[in-house]
Amino acid sequence: MPRSPSNNTLIPLLRKLSEKLGEQQAKNELRWMVDHVHAALDDSGQRQVSRLEKSAHRAARIWRDQPARSAAEVEQDNIRFSTVQWAWLRQAVSDRTEKHKPLQYILGNQPFGKANISLRPPVLIPRWETEEWMLRLVGMLNTHMESLSADGGKPRPLNILDACTGTGCIALGMACGLEPESAVISGIDIADEAIALAEENLALNSLLAKNKVQFHKLDLQSPDASSQLLEVQPCWDIVVSNPPYVTPSEYGQLDPDVKEWEDIRALVPMPYSTDPKTVNLKDLDPSGIAFIAHLAKLARDIGVSDNGVSKIAGTSIPRLVVEVGGKLQTEPVCQALHDHGFNSTEVWKDMAGNERVVLGYVKV
Numbered sequence: 447m448p449r450s451p452s453n454n455t456l457i458p459l460l461r462k463l464s465e466k467l468g469e470q471q472a473k474n475e476l477r478w479m480v481d482h483v484h485a486a487l488d489d490s491g492q493r494q495v496s497r498l499e500k501s502a503h504r505a506a507r508i509w510r511d512q513p514a515r516s517a518a519e520v521e522q523d524n525i526r527f528s529t530v531q532w533a534w535l536r537q538a539v540s541d542r543t544e545k546h547k548p549l550q551y552i553l554g555n556q557p558f559g560k561a562n563i564s565l566r567p568p569v570l571i572p573r574w575e576t577e578e579w580m581l582r583l584v585g586m587l588n589t590h591m592e593s594l595s596a597d598g599g600k601p602r603p604l605n606i607l608d609a610c611t612g613t614g615c616i617a618l619g620m621a622c623g624l625e626p627e628s629a630v631i632s633g634i635d636i637a638d639e640a641i642a643l644a645e646e647n648l649a650l651n652s653l654l655a656k657n658k659v660q661f662h663k664l665d666l667q668s669p670d671a672s673s674q675l676l677e678v679q680p681c682w683d684i685v686v687s688n689p690p691y692v693t694p695s696e697y698g699q700l701d702p703d704v705k706e707w708e709d710i711r712a713l714v715p716m717p718y719s720t721d722p723k724t725v726n727l728k729d730l731d732p733s734g735i736a737f738i739a740h741l742a743k744l745a746r747d748i749g750v751s752d753n754g755v756s757k758i759a760g761t762s763i764p765r766l767v768v769e770v771g772g773k774l775q776t777e778p779v780c781q782a783l784h785d786h787g788f789n790s791t792e793v794w795k796d797m798a799g800n801e802r803v804v805l806g807y808v809k810v
Contacts, residue, residue, distance in 0.1 A: 456480070459539045466543045475549055479538050482553045483531045546702040559584070559619035561651045569640045570712040572615040575796045576688045576769060579803045580616050582794065583686065583767060584623035590763045591628045603657070605679045607748075608633040609666055609687035609741055612712060614644030614659070616686055621655035632678055633661045637709060667718035667740060672747040685745045688769040690715040693734035694727035696771070735775050738768050739782040742806070751787030751808050764792070764805035773801045780804055 456476060463472035527535070541547040550556060550571045555564050558572050559581055565571060587604065594601040608617040611633030621631055635641055644661045664674055675682070692713040697705070704713070710722050715737035716730060730736075745751060750765045766788055770779050780791040788806030796802040 558615040560622035561618040568709040570612040604629045604683045606631045607685045611635045614647045621657040621659045626656040629657045686767045691734045691771045742786040746786040766806035776801045
């Protein structure tokens with residue numbers, strides 16, 4: 447395949463990105479695009495499946511704050527771009543600057559723990575904060591299950607509900623990180639697009655996942671949600687969730703990169719049967735915790751806060767783990783968990799020092 451003309455350089459693309467993002471972020475994002483186009487596309491523009499994992503791990507730099515390659519290294523790649531690869535880069539920069547398309551959607555995949563996650567709008571893009579607490583929780587659960595094994599044989603697998611699963615990143619990240627056959631994880635989401643993508647990611651990670659994962663479409667706010675969940679699994683041990691918790695006022699201030707691309711239902715909690723296309727943000731819960739409070743009640747209704755139902759979980763591991771939007775939500779979320787049978791709570795901070803996760807326990 448012929449290479450692009452020698453007068454093609456990255457400078458015009460960098461200039462265009464800089465006008466939108468600022469010089470430093472533009473340099474970083476262009477380097478990531480260059481890494482991706484070499485790792486994931488051949489000269490004909492076809493995706494190289496065997497190289498997507500490499501591309502995904504390069505994309506991890508986007509949100510793990512690892513340094514991208516130097517400008518000199520990128521410029522050396524100029525002569526190695528095919529015509530098709532140049533076309534991809536130009537389209538990517540156009541989508542980023544003119545359509546506000548998030549870089550993660552442009553690259554199309556990213557790692558999440560040990561899993562590789564494909565991304566596609568409008569399904570919520572996994573954030574590093576979520577990956578961070580997921581990995582911490584996996585370590586806690588592995589320690590718990592090892593202690594049970596040491597005390598009296600191999601315990602049954604934990605039944606874990608991943609509410610608002612989106613891409614399936616939490617469910618699949620846990621399935622890949624937990625010890626083999628120590629959990630059965632069920633991801634639930636209201637959106638057809640999310641379930642379809644989660645199923646694709648399950649297939650993509652079939653050789654990496656060491657625990658059973660299944661996905662189901664279900665509105666967790668429907669009147670019969672608890673009975674439907676008990677049909678999926680008669681005994682639930684733990685509920686985990688990155689739920690919608692963005693307040694209406696916060697949503698109004700989000701960048702177009704988020705508002706114009708990601709499903710509002712994954713960001714802002716809405717009452718049952720609300721049409722997201724016609725909703726008035728002024729009518730929504732100003733605190734952003736309405737869905738989390740509902741999830742605490744739902745967890746109680748399916749027996750998660752009942753020690754008699756979930757003996758294997760014991761008192762040393764959390765029964766409900768929910769991501770929150772910071773310290774303004776922490777106290778009311780803790781109270782909501784207490785109101786529904788979780789008599790002890792804990793708060794985890796993320797690496798940036800923000801209160802990020804509330805954990806509910808059932809202590810004797």
